[in-house]
Amino acid sequence: MPRRNAPFSIIRRLPIYLRILDNLIKKDVDIISSRTLSSRTGFTAEQIRKDLAYFGAFGTRGTGYNTVFLREKLLNIIGLDKENHTIVVGAGDLGTAFGRYNLIKNPYIGVVGLFDISDEVIGKSVEGLMVQHLDCMPEVIDKYNVKVAILTIPSSQAQTVVNKLVKSGVTAILNFAPTKLNVPDYVHVHNIDLTIELQSLFYFTVLEEEKDSV
Amino acid sequence: MPRRNAPFSIIRRLPIYLRILDNLIKKDVDIISSRTLSSRTGFTAEQIRKDLAYFGAFGTRGTGYNTVFLREKLLNIIGLDKENHTIVVGAGDLGTAFGRYNLIKNPYIGVVGLFDISDEVIGKSVEGLMVQHLDCMPEVIDKYNVKVAILTIPSSQAQTVVNKLVKSGVTAILNFAPTKLNVPDYVHVHNIDLTIELQSLFYFTVLEEEKDSV
DNA sequence: TAGATTGTTAATCGATTAACAATC
DNA sequence: TAGATTGTTAATCGATTAACAATC
Structure with missing residues (x-):
């Protein structure tokens, strides 16, 4: 079928x-x-x-x-009727929160890696999972056959890291960096831009005011 | 015009x-x-x-x-050509991260309040902004004329808090709680469900596999 | 059989794409 | 004037809504 x-x-x-x-x-x-x-x-x-x-x-x-x-x-x-793994790249506030959120609340997907390049966060434990250096990423992707990654790093580094992810075999990316990522056709990027989500809501407050002033 | x-x-x-x-x-x-x-x-x-x-x-x-x-x-x-304020309700990992994110990175919107009900986080400082008890919320909304709120609390408490927000005059809500909120017609809710965003991406990995097996 | 609810076909709606005239 | 690029109108596409036949 x-x-x-x-x-x-x-x-x-x-x-x-x-x-x-x-x-x-x-x-x-x-x-x-x-x-x-x-x-x-x-x-x-x-x-x-x-x-x-x-x-x-x-x-x-x-x-x-x-x-x-x-x-x-x-x-x-x-496609959730099998072992599903993901990794979080970028272990700042947002990355840590998402990692923890999925570790606790997502019943069908296991977080198997948390990566960063800053010594300040490497070694930190998030729900028992240790933050590792970005250099360890390809190995983890390979070991767990990771196909989906969460990206929570600054825009300036996003494209470089995405290239690494794609090279390692990742085919879908949930991107929180507010920048356009260039990827091959077979890779799917889904962008969530928190600034834009919030800013666009302010449009409705403008509409409300106009109604009031009629 | x-x-x-x-x-x-x-x-x-x-x-x-x-x-x-x-x-x-x-x-x-x-x-x-x-x-x-x-x-x-x-x-x-x-x-x-x-x-x-x-x-x-x-x-x-x-x-x-x-x-x-x-x-x-x-x-x-x-509608960003004026003073714009927002509040974050729920100061867990996610709420703290969003609060900090917007305090630092959103040039057009000021976060003027962070609220929770847990003694563990009340009093905590996020980029100089103190987490307050939920009971202080209406006062802050009124003082800053807040129309847009960010909701990062557990689903079980979401509807109760939304009712309070609406009562206090909030007309747009960025909701991260994975539940359907009931609001009057004039209130706009925009849902971001991180579990769903991630799970739906796994569909693409299924497609890839099928292509491979042809 | 009567009542309920699905699955499908047709109609509508809205958003995107294409084409091009207007004009700097 | 020639080249460039906008703004608008028409055509296409895709998603949602409505209607109803199928069938448990």
Whole structure:
């Protein structure tokens, strides 16, 4: 069964469904309807059904979706039904926080490395994981077959480090450095720019003021 | 001149243009073309021109855009051409990191409060700003006329705190808690879910493997 | 059978891309 | 004037919403 190359807009919603299913299964709920999923996610029931139907007919008409079955399917589609490893490059405040966050809260992905170049943080322990020098990175990537990396280093060093990551075999990068990264076509970069997320929210406060002044 | 209610897809790109303009101005560059902006951002030149033209004719045909002039316009459109304040609610690892990040790196927005309920972090100083008890929040919001808040608390407490924020007058929330928040229509919530961002990237590694096995 | 809910097809909406006239 | 680049209109693309037939 060859998986179709699905739109990323759909893929990004699947982990949200997955988390809800995990919670339902923990509470021994067997069946869930698209309508209930809708009220829990804020997406419309139609959209949820369409998202799931894109990959197959996972539900039962008149009844709903079996939580355990759907969970298995989602894990398989996203690619979380195997050992998954990631590393965090940059062990400043943000990198440390993300490393810890994923070590504690992400049930499907193991953080197997934390890297930096500053002597101040190398050797520091984050939830039992030691920060290592950047030079150790290729070895860890190789050992754990790491394909996805989190980047939390200053923009000035980002491109250099990305080149190393790509050379070592990483094919997907979650980038927090506020800069455009150049990578080969087969590498996927997803940018999260905290400054931009915050600044763009201020637009709404402008709209509010205009409404007030009418 | 009434501002039109622009698509948020455009608004989110404006701070990216703004950052590039800031850098250019620092280097005394007077003029920039949409083509150069394209190579710096990764967006097409057509899209950039269309984004800017949505708000007015800011460029000069045959020449390009004046950096200083365009920067002023963007600041005004986004709503950054005034005193802007924000607060961070939740002073754990993530909250502390974001607080520090914005205190240091965000040139247009001032962090005026850091709040938590745990005695362990209350009183802690982050770049000279003291973590205060949640009970002090309404007062600070009022004093600085805070309209935008960053939320980095556990999901279980998120809705309660959001209700307080809304009651105090906050109209936009950058939410890192992995849960759906219920707010009145006039309040804008932008969710960033780090678990989901990371998990969805693993989809690409599945695609890669399939390609390999052909 | 009647009621419920999925899965699919069609219609709508919005965003991006392409083409080019306007004009510096 | 010739060359360059914007701003705008038209065409395309993709995602969401609506409607409903299929079926448990």
